[in-house]
């Protein structure tokens with residue numbers, strides 16, 4: 386399946402695994418690359434620059450030198466972006482030339498990355514922001530709908546509609562993300578005239594993701610109602626697993642609280658990392674997750690998930706073309 390996105394990234398399948406805070410480490414990203422997709426290491430997940438550099442070295446080894454990407458999630462608070470230039474230097478030094486940017490004002494960064502001949506895909510949840518990233522030079526766009534696990538922004542539009550609206554508006558390749566977990570959906574995205582998909586939640590049950598088995602076992606029991614969007618009232622919409630922490634946050638939010646600090650540890654990333662991801666206590670922490678988790682029925686190697694999706698996408702595409710011939 387060749388599309389402008391497979392050609393841009395030099396990959397076999399039109400599937401990107403979006404950056405995952407705490408989780409898209411060397412092992413997972415290498416698994417994506419080795420399965421013919423593209424993946425992005427998240428530098429924010431590491432406790433030190435040295436640990437991030439080690440992850441880059443490990444990924445290089447695991448992919449045997451095949452290209453992989455780095456995710457740069459930009460905060461609206463400048464102080465939270467202080468390490469970004471160091472992360473870029475470390476990545477470039479290790480030969481990384483593919484970056485996924487997300488979040489606030491990527492324009493200056495895109496210019497910097499282009500000076501080193503890097504390819505930048507910018508992820509946005511509105512067509513307006515995506516168009517402005519394209520004007521700033523982004524080489525590709527990932528558009529994410531409100532189904533997305535993690536931070537879909539204040540966007541209320543579903544993925545399918547965003548995709549239909551986006552067609553013909555961009556010069557660069559566009560992939561769609563949010564709620565995608567089956568091959569048929571890949572076929573639908575390609576049928577819409579877009580170039581590929583971006584996936585996060587569906588891949589969380591793969592063997593190469595480092596979370597505790599208990600958490601993955603809970604994930605395979607989830608259905609399409611197992612996630613909830615929180616903090617929308619604060620302009621920081623976050624789609625997460627419906628668990629005890631989510632219920633407590635909902636209560637605080639309903640009481641009209643508008644100050645982030647009032648949520649205390651409930652929204653702490655370290656709590657999610659330590660309790661949910663490391664210890665498997667899935668009731669604790671805000672665990673980014675979207676409803677496409679409903680498609681996950683087994684813990685299995687990433688390669689198996691990708692192969693099933695690609696087979697299904699191919700079958701759907703040929704089913705549609707034979708309909709035309711009958």
Ligand SMILES: Cc1cc2nc3c(=O)[nH]c(=O)nc-3n(C[C@H](O)[C@H](O)[C@H](O)COP(=O)(O)O)c2cc1C
Pocket residue numbers: 402403404405406407408427456458486487508529532533534535536562563564565583584585586587672673674675676677
């Ligand atoms: C556990 C998890 C962590 C995420 N962390 C980040 C992140 O740090 N930076 C980012 O740009 N996107 C992050 N995302 C969003 C994904 O990169 C991707 O856009 C999203 O998962 C696609 O939607 P889906 O979950 O419906 O497949 C995260 C998503 C999940 C599920």
